[in-house]
Amino acid sequence: MSEETVLPIPNLALAQHFFTLKQPKFDHLQEHARHSLLAGIEADKMAPYYRLVASAGVLPLDEALAARMEEENEEELNKIENRLNDAEETEGESEISDALRAKANYLTRIGEKDKAVDAQKLALEKTPGLGARIDITLTLVRIGFFFGDNQLVTENLAKAEALIEKGGDWDRRNRLKVYRGLHLLSIRQFKPAGELFIDALSTFTATELVPYNDFVALTIIAGALTLSRVDLKKKIIASPEVNQALPELPVLADLIKNLYESHFDKFFVALATLEQTHLLPSRFLAPHTRYYVREMRILAYTQLLESYRSLTLESLSGAFGVTVDFVDNELSRFIASGRLHASIDKVHGVVETNRPSLKNQQCDTVVRKGDILLNNVQRLSKVLY
Template sequence: MEADKEACQDPRLELARKLFLLSAPEIPDIEKVQLKEDVIAAAREDDMAGPYEGWCHKFGWEIDHALLAKMRAKIDEEVRKLDEKIADAEENLGESEVRDALLAKALFFIRIGEKELTLEQLKITEAKTVAVGHKMDLVFHTLRLAFFFLDCDLISKNIEKAKSLFEEGGDWERKNRLKVYEGLYCMATRNFKKAAELFLDSISTFTTYELFSYETFVFYSVVTSIISLDRVALKQKVVDAPEVLTVIEKIPHLSDFLNAFYNCQYKTFFFAFSRLTEQVRLDRYLAPHFRYYMREVRKVVYAQFLESYKSVTMDAMAKAFGVSINFLDTELSRFIAEGKLNCKIDKVAGVLETNRPDAKNALYQSTIKQGDFLLNRIQKLSRVIDI
């Protein structure tokens, strides 16, 4: 059963992952040789003439002109056959057959990696589509195409389009799938809080195997939740979640990363964190935010440690994290200067003193300020009325 689910993963998105790794400087040249062979094999199998030519220019590969000509000839022949089927359906068959023939042409353009032709054909197919469910399926086709090219504008527009369609109707299965698509978009655009919320809402109903495996889904859920949820929510929704517990041990270092963070085992956490960074760096959706994510994780874990103390020595904190005092001093100084940690460093005494903002006092001051503003407005209004 699990193998059948994995087989449903969109091959275009797996190809996009390999193309990303070909551009990653961390990948050894010997691995890139195999990646190149896989990419060219995929292009040959699906007649991806346009993308193949583009990849050759991008990566400096020599173009196989005979292969390119062969792929283009096969594309022309297939388009001719599809056009004949569309014409036959329009002349001799019903509207549903016409729609199916138009969709077949759109799916062919998706297969060969032609973005603009696909979007144009999907628009033509949508004009012949009546059922909301079928329209939603067209949106999902568009979203996967947009994720292949990482066209965030196209993703955003189609997520909004899907939400509008759901106002006309739509089943729960498609609604749950859309949450994962939107969560992936939010993560890819650095909205980790919204991504975590959407992923966790879908964790017990996940069926979106066309995007990624369930292990990858849990990985995304954990890494976004760590920097987005408070301790109570993290415990309830992630640490103790049965869906997470079933697969987390299969993902290298993720269990230590999550549990050491929650259990305040900071040395273990930092070790797991350092091992997990490679997975974040080599993920095509997370990689652009690698430095930001690393900072956010460190900020959250430092804040959690300092929450327990009014003051603590730098030496004690450095030992807890398994790092040097100089490293910790540099790290904390940067976060304090940016206003991300509420503490100050007494360099002479080698002590960290927390200065948490008093929420009640801040609320009191805000109420007084708003009250003064309201009284001034009332006085001005009373003078106008007197006149």
């Protein structure tokens, strides 16, 4: 097997189907997910993974199918084991390494998590080439993503970064950006994730991790929340890679177009649609859906309020296509939590902006961080003395 070949194992699409089937609210997606999950399991003869998903109740267990796949798994593993024994007896380190990697990759393909992780780690120890070692480490990251093992992901991302610093090639450096970005997105670090995704847009090759259009969608989702209006235009809206994929991502096209052009009523509709089509159904984004939607609303309110000294509640509700009561309640909550710099004159039905000056903001930041530093110093002094 060439070192340059990146096997799409484990098949991360199956983990997404598994997630969909575990969510009762996605009943309209479940027929397709059920068919695709079973087809993928049968294609890769994933007997261990089949028993896992069947035990979760998302697929019925067909004992005949499970037994047939287990027999095929055993036959293939015996062949690989014989090949490994021959390599150890009569051949050199390179052949032994190839056999160890073949065994590890087969266990990874069929979804035998614990054995696959152990086999990949053994292959990593016995493999001399730097490029191959990076590939093995990234495979361990994918196993972590597949089974939702965050510790496995973080440990091996750190190892991959260390290996790449020793001399990883251009392609592997770019693929690592996507891996790191996906992990950051999964832990709600949208800004650094978006930066990595944008860097990788024109050089994307990590199709073993995520399909290209899905990658573009994640880039837009992260960028829309974290980029300034100028950078949103420059790095997302004007990006040829994004524009190539946008016809197949109409909801995201509406989202960024209406956010940038300040058509906030259409933006709210696009955001609500995005919640149902891209955020809640995604196993990576679902835990952060409420946060994302809230932050995008704050972004839109801020963008509009920054253009005026005051606005009536009625004009605000008209701009966002919602009722006056909705705007009143939502703005009150965001103002009270310090997320919007404005005040509401309920008597006259007016929202007045009170943007703090840059110097005041900087002063507040220094005071706040200074207090935290002093508190930490005092705690440290108690420990030391």
